[in-house]
Amino acid sequence: MEHDAQVSDTADTLDRAFMALADPVRRAMVARLSRGDATVNELAEPFAITKQAVSKHIQVLEHAGLVTRSRDAQRRPVHLDAAALERLTAWIDQYRLIAxxxxxQLDELLGARIPNQQKENTPAHKKEESK
Amino acid sequence: MEHDAQVSDTADTLDRAFMALADPVRRAMVARLSRGDATVNELAEPFAITKQAVSKHIQVLEHAGLVTRSRDAQRRPVHLDAAALERLTAWIDQYRLIAxxxxxQLDELLGARIPNQQKENTPAHKKEESK
DNA sequence: TCATTGATCAACTGATTGGTTGATTAAGAG
DNA sequence: CTCTTAATCAACCAATCAGTTGATCAATGA
Incomplete structure (x- = not known):
């Protein structure tokens, strides 16, 4: 009975993707997968956790759309989806470039002079006191 | 008595940054801040949550190094740190480009022919059967 | 069929998170 | 000093998550 879904429709995708990368174990898996596909057991080796935990991590990555899986006999090789990573950088860069x-612009306005400004109280940003 | 810190030293920073972006409310704040600094109250407006919750979200962003804060009388304008965003894209791009x-390379190896390969069992990646 | 290997499912626990309400600090304005 | 505004602190609750153990499924090979 809380949190109405007014945030966005595609929010879930970004949610899961960023959340997936917010874990050092999963980031290490991404790093490893960038070098080539790997199985659950191969991905589990560097860590002191159970295979079940690794399987869960991979499911998180998969549900986030960052990796896909195929079948090779008993093995289920995990494959990194580079396009999904690009979507993340695209989101971040969008706002980074705006900022x-x-x-x-502020730089030019100051005539390319950058003193030791540490306490800028919104210099090039008109502050509205609506209330 | 668990999880030895063998993952990395800078892991914490990335942890917090990606975790911070894994929330739609915080992403909306980043989007808003890309247009200019804002106060807690201004950032709270679009959402149906209390100011305290917004304050916590901003603390998460701040602790992740994505935003900084200054002082202007009672107000504490929040400022987006574009360099922190760039560090995130740098991490992602690093592994995206490798993949x-x-x-x-695989493409060239196949002579630019891309059939409906769905089950690639590590084609350009020597698989070791140790056991 | 039976044993083995790779991987998952199910149930449980401890820790963390997102949100709330209520009280409190800090800075001006009267 | 008192009041208002901006923001935070503190305590608490519900929900989720990371990890575990134990059982099960799926594919292969003897």
């Missing part, structure tokens, strides 16, 4: 361009 | 280059 940087704003900073650049 | 893509691997895929490109």
């Amino acid at each position: 940087e361009s704003r900073f650049r | 893509e280059s691997r895929f490109r």
Whole structure:
């Protein structure tokens, strides 16, 4: 009876993807998978956790759309989806570039002088006191 | 008495940053902050949650190094740190490019022919059967 | 068929998180 | 000093998550 779904429709995808990368074990798996497909057991080796836990981590990555899986006899090789990673960087860069361009504008406005400004109280940003 | 810290030293930073972006509310805040600094109250407006919850979200972003805060009378404007965002894309791109280059190599190896390969059992990746 | 290997399912526990309400600090304005 | 505004602190609750153990499924080989 809480949290109405007004945030977005595609939010879930980003949610799961960023959440998946928020774990050092899963990031290490991504790093390893970037070098080539691997099985659950291969991915489990570097860690001191059970195979079940590794399987769960991989499921998280899979549910986030970051990896896919195929079948090779008993093995289920995990494959990294580079396109999914690109979607993440695209989201981040979108806002990073906006922020940087704003900073650049401010820079020009100050005449390319950058003193030791530590306490900028919204210099190039008109502050509205609506209330 | 669990999980030895063998994962990495800078893991914490990435942990917190990705975790911070794994929440739609915090992502919306990042999007808003890319347009300019804002206060807690301004950031709280679009959401149906209390100011305290918003304050916590901002603390998460701050602890992740994604935003900084200054002081302007009673207000504490939040400022987006574009460099922190860039560090995230740098991490992702690092492994994305490795995976893509691997895929490109495989592509050339197949003579630019891409049939309906669905079950690639590690084609350009020597698989060791140790046991 | 039976044993083995790779991987998952199910149930449980401990820790963490997202959210709330209520009280409190900090800075001005009267 | 008192009041208002901005924001945080503290305690608490419900839900989720990371990890475990134990049992089970699926594919292969004897």
